Amino acid sequence: MSYVANARMYSVNPAAASAWKELFAWLAHASGVNLRAIDHAFPAPLAELWSRPDLGCGFMCGFPYTLMKHPPRPVAAPVPLGSPVPGKPVYATRLVVKTESAFRSLEDTFGGRVGYTVEDSHSGYNALRHHLLRYRHQRGGDLYSESIGPLTTPLRVIDAVLAGDIDVGPLDSYALDLMQRHDPNLVARIRVVATTDAAPIPFLVASRECPDDVVVALQVALIKFGGVAACAGLRERLCLQGFAPVVIAEYDLILRWDAEARAAGYAYPG
Template sequence: MTPAPAVLRFSKRRPPFARMATLLLSLGVSAASLPARAQAPAPKSAPAPKVAPAASTKVRMAMTAAFVSESGMPVYGRIATYLSKKLGAEVSFITGQSYGDVDKMLDAGSVEVAFVCGLPYVLKHDANKDSVSLIAAPVMKAARYANKPKYFSDLIVRKDSKFKKLEDLRGATFVYNEETSNSGYNLPRYKMLKLGLTQGFFGKVLRSGSHEESIRLVATGKADASYVDSLVLDFDRETSNGWASEVKVIDSLGPAGIPPVVVSGKVSAELRQRIKQALLTMNKDPDGRRILDDALVDRFAEVDDSNYNDVRQQYQAAVKAGFTTIK
């Protein structure tokens, strides 16, 4: 015969609390084991709203003025990879753009950071101070740069040339890289202005498109002389690349403000500061140090607009004198 289930009976005269205690004891639960306010459990909190992950930052980097020659271009890809690691962002290096192309891309924000020539920087800054911001500039290792963010424009001729100075080149063939180049055009134009060589001094003037091509044209006898970026010439001499060993320097202009690193005015202040900090501390990081060493750079340094006053003053002097075209 199946036993009847146990039934708990309560006296009607016992208070509710006493009846509850009796029930708990019968179930083997002591009052001490109950949490405070067990009879009124706390309401469940609403689940936290889900937040969509932020879109990954993408940074596009361009270059129109290098601190190495064309043979050293891979260094910029390595800098992009280094910045990717430091920023936690995808940094891509865009190549093949002209001075004018990169200028427009900075305006549009389709390039965030760029290595540019000093003269295009000055022209852009003076037209609209908010269009770009200086964040750093390289300081080269070689003693001639005196541990400062400066460089030179070197006048080159063939190794066997009899030309000894600029004034000897009357009637000769002169080649330059681009009209908006500081070392290839602005500095030599100012030198010619100061010497009064403004009335058709050269016999022929050629445009090469790059310092490397100017060096080649001089080395192979297709041009007599050219003012080229000292950084490009130094790199090819140091690494035994290109035609640098076939030319000699007969004049140097400068020191002038070295081509800087700028960011577009459309870049946020937070990202601008992160890019700047990554470059300024690059020499203290083992991976960064190796990249700089291969590019003959000591470090990146902070610079302000005054570093380019020499570039600005020489350009303005030529414009004021009406001598804007080397001839």
């Protein structure tokens, strides 16, 4: 049987998308799995990708994963070169503003407009809400005049910041690393004013119907990827140290952050 692979979440521009397709081609050869990369670009729903019975590798955020009654099978988690905890499969959310804006801190943006990606995103929604919760406690109410979304993708968050539709927006730190590597001119137009606490990063998943031997073959190959000398250039283009096993219990942190916000009556970031 053939399986499909997709890195929609981290195909932040054509160069990054090309590098991911190269990785999946390497993975097919290294694992012996009949794996082919497919496109699944915005506005196609990610949920459609995650529900495919022939999914062999696709990125999934830990937030929707932990909320699913019957989630797909974990394969491996990326370890970014710029990980907030060196050598660990974690990431954070960078809160960004337009470079030429007068904002010098996150607090300077209060009273303006904040953007978010989608409600089941950790980096673009849950982590942002968790970071803002402390300020809401201090100030006793809303921080922003408007909460704008869903913006869905990191690039659309940047577009909204640059267009002046929002004053501050959330970016997945690993997605931003890839943008800085492949589109530095775009990234030069935004500036980071705050960073959230680190959390477990989105990971590659396979369909629930994917056989054990296929999943294991993909896992073994991906864990070896970080040490393959011939892949050094590809790792650099993907801003990756390598891949690590997925420890599902660590993603409980995401649910705790969600529960804390809900207990405070805090729905949308704002």
